[in-house]
Amino acid sequence: MAARQQAPEGHDPIAALRSGLDAHGADGLLITNPVNIRYLTGFNGHTSALLVLPDHAYLVTDGINEEQAHERKRSSSSRFEVRIAERPSDPEPLASLVRERLTRTQQPGGRLGLEADHVTWAHQQRFATSWFPGAALVPTVGVVERLRSVKDESELATILRAAEVSLAALDEAYALLADEPTELEVAQRIVTVLRDCGAEQASPPIVAGGPNSSRPHHWPTGRRVAAGEPAVLDVAATVDGYCCELSRSRGGKGSQRLREIPGIVEAALQAGVARIKPGAPANEVDDGCRGLIEARGYGPQFIHAAGRSIGLHLVEEPKLTADSEAILEARQVFVVEPGIYLPGEGGSRHSALVLVTEDGHRVLATGERR
Template identity: 35%
Template sequence: MASVNKAVNVHARRVTALRKRLGDGKVDAVLLTRAVDVRYLTGFSGEDSWVLVPLRRGKPVIISDRRFEEEIAASASGSRAVMRDGPIATMTGKVVGKRGFERVGFDPSELSVTDRNRLVKASKPTRLVGMGLGLSMQRSVKSDDELALIRRAIAIQQLAFVETTAWMKVGMTELEVAAYLEYRIKVHGGEGVSFPTIVAAGARSSLPHAMPSSAKIRRNQVVLFDWGAKYDGYCSDMTRVVVMGRMSKRMREVYAIVLEAQLAGIDAIAPGVELRDVDEAAREVVRKAGYGKEFLHSLGHGIGLEIHEEPRLWGKAKGRLEVGQVVTVEPGIYLPGVGGVRIEDDVVVTASGHEVLCDLPKGLDSATL
């Protein structure tokens, strides 16, 4: 019972924070249609469901169907539930009309034209107001409970990686290794991976988002791993590069530059620091080493219930870091036909600066198996 009450309180606090931000009288309620937002505000993690949040008083209302009735009762006791027997937008409109809301806010980018038309028709004369709900920024600041879940996801992914690299042999395919890594994540309590696992060997490691293939792992070729675990909904994300044998002189040079850049990016993280300045701290190292054009992507992104969340660390990002945000720091250098190196850790912004949540070794010596 205590754990249930704790969960109810957590979600009630999140709803309260949403109401404080949006309770300026412009709308009477807000509609959230993304599964991740429904889960964040209510605790219910099913699909095909929306949540309507009154901004003055009353419980959030989850609009779902009877497949999830029992699950909602168990996981979202702080909310009401309405089971639909037709299109979700039509039932939501009926709930809006019954509650007498005059204006309902929604995110236009998250609602299809068809659903919007159904909602308007069923909720007349209620007016729908397209607006920024700001929930992504609210979700970016993690509570201690959320941080504990991310730490657990990281611990699982790290243990699975250590086991996988000990098991891996020359001649195995990228697909075999990726499958074993994902298996070990589940063995250790992960509910699955937080994104499709990347295992890229040899020259294929120059592809930032290479999907595992039937390519075989060869001696003296780098193997890039980008993988993450999910635990109780929360994601982790890391990248490491290893070699079975000896890394070439060129790749050792690249590895050292990427590691220096990553450490510079991490060192720049602190409350109030501009997002673009963190990216620049790492990018400057790569640029000065002569590989600026080979650093093909942004430095990092937030993680949480989604693998890509706010804030974003890139050169045109606006905003500043806040205490409680968890970001990846993942510089990379990619040489077509040769190979690539990316090193990534998850870092939380603390009141005194930052804490690196990952502790897998990443020095050049540790990359040799």
């Protein structure tokens, strides 16, 4: 994958992160989640850590990544230094930086934040006893992820490119259904289109025909998708590290329920999208989708959340769930994707890629390419 695109001039996500550390009870933050390291520096090598201290930031990696690390330092809008460890498990570069820059300058002893969702119990014990014995270790949750949720112009442009690739793959896959192919044949066509467009898979394609379309995360099989059967296609493309996932459904013959659910799902999508605006609770988007589906008698058959934010990862915070406490902000990007699934018969799922604007929202793409 390519590195994170250059941020607008003057935008330094590490500086933005540093300014909010005190609110999280930390003087410094050790970042070990590779996606967060990539967001802050553009560096996507393995066996690395980013140490953000009150006055400096240090990217620590091993010799395998040395050239790439220095290259990212030169091109990144963030300011950080590079330190090279002799081996991935060598604690000395990080330990000495914490000892010299944090525990000796902060009182009492320095508070070092850890990414609680990414640090294992074994790592925490090692950090406390042998790596950073003089620091007070503080668990933090979602510090970088909150910054990632608001996209800059470069990120938006890259997500739009991923959307176009996803739509190109959906177009070819949907056209192929006329030949009554197997699910695996359609999935292979999707993978080929992504590769030919210079993209990668953010997740394997979903191709579900007939009764298989009642399974939201169905894995393609050798079963043929017959004419007149419902079908659900789902493509998740990654371009320069940024993701977009879109779904497209074909209605099917059969019961009255099977024939009517595509229209209900489309109406639910529009109802959910209509509630997207700055300051709106995220759970209201779910309520918009779910309320309409429930009113039509299919509430129990809508078995997943209404959507979620996307970016460097296919599933990011905030999520559009019934129990979410998040408040939507301008420049967040969401995939909204209601669905109805009838076990043994089939299903339907429609999706839209939506940007929260300063005064409402803008639909960037839909799986149906309206």
